[in-house]
Amino acid sequence: MSLKGKVKFVSNDKTRFFQVLKQRVDGYFEENNISKHANSTMVIKSIVLLSAYILPFVAITVFNPNPWLSMSLWLLMGIALAGIGMSVMHDGNHGAYSSSKTVNSMMGQTLALLGGSAFNWKLQHNILHHTYTNVVPMDEDIQDRLVMRFSPHTEVKGFHRFQWIYAFFFYGLLSLYWVVAKDLVQFVSFKKSGVNPNNEKENRVLLAKIILLKTVYLSVFFGVPMIIGGLSFLQVLPGFLLMHFIAGLILTVVFQLAHTVEDTHHPLANESGTIENDWAIHQLNTTANFSPDNKFIGWYVGGLNYQIEHHLFPKICHVHYPGISKIVKQTAEEYGIEYLENKSFGCALRSHVNTLKRFGTTPEHAFDF
Helix, strand or coil: CCCCCEEEEEECCHHHHHHHHHHHHHHHHHHHHEEEECHHHHHHHHHHHHHHHHHHHHHHHHCCHHHHHHHHHHHHHHHHHHHHHHHHHHHCCCCCCCCCCCHHHHHHHHHHHCCHHHHHHHHHHHHHHHCCCCCCCCCCCHHCCCCCCCCCCCCCHHHHHCCCCHHHHHHHHHHHHHHHHHHHHHHHHHHHHCCCCCCCCHHHHHHHHHHHHHHHEEEEEEHHHHCCCCCCCCHHHHHHHHHHHHHHHHHHHHHHHCCCCCCCCCCCCCCCEECCCCCHHHHHHHCCEECCCCCHHHHHHHHHHHHHHHHHHCCCHHHHHHHHHHHHHHHEEEECCCCCEECHHHHHHHHHHHHHHHHHCCCCCCCCC
């Protein structure tokens, strides 16, 4: 993966699609006299999720509850942590939470609550994933991981045929991997590939910040309960692992239901590094929505069940996605562009499992879409 000779998109006869769509979406906000950024619903959600993450930790430290209650509180923290990642952090790092850069930075830095680097996340997500969605090898989010294969264009191995069975265990390890290794691996990878634009001095400072962040994070989660609450290391460790397993499982599944499902495309660039498609249309081809009518899922996953709208308008706060989705869907139909959607979480999950099965047996380059 290198920015040298990076993949390019080209316009086609439907290139006016995004121009027309953008005008209509802008008109929606103007006609309704509403901001594209966070509203009171988003602020309340942020408070609820942050409280559901911080207060249980305080309770564990101060009251040292019995093991069952303690593990229940760690479980709640994992659910809240995933919610913060999908809602608060996500919108902040996209610049969608507020018109203020300071507020966006503050909300984006809630990624530190997961032990992660916002700088690396922006490179991986905002630049690589959002620009080159489902394009190997540019989109790091669909790179093969250990025993997982997320693309039809990479080497298939014998054990991949079972990935639909063991996938969800490995999904649960994502958050913990993020804490202990991912940022350091990405620091080296992004620096080598040129994705990281920093000079040597800036990168030394960045590396120091990453190491300091993880040191403080682990010190708080283990040191505070042990020193203040009198808990032992072995009392804290199971809850910490449970919290991260739940958070990792939720975060990974929600992402996979948007891109690794049936009917989403995985295009390859030609020899000149070009994908013969308009960027906006490419986003619709590679992304799927799910559970559009489920208000709880929409609230909890930060609008990521409206991934199509998010990929087309990442700087719009997710609370507005249900409102603009009708505009996106109608405009796509007018231009003959398929709008991919699974009506329920169950349908999306089955579609993902079927796709894991297909990718577990499909030979490399068996199909190039």
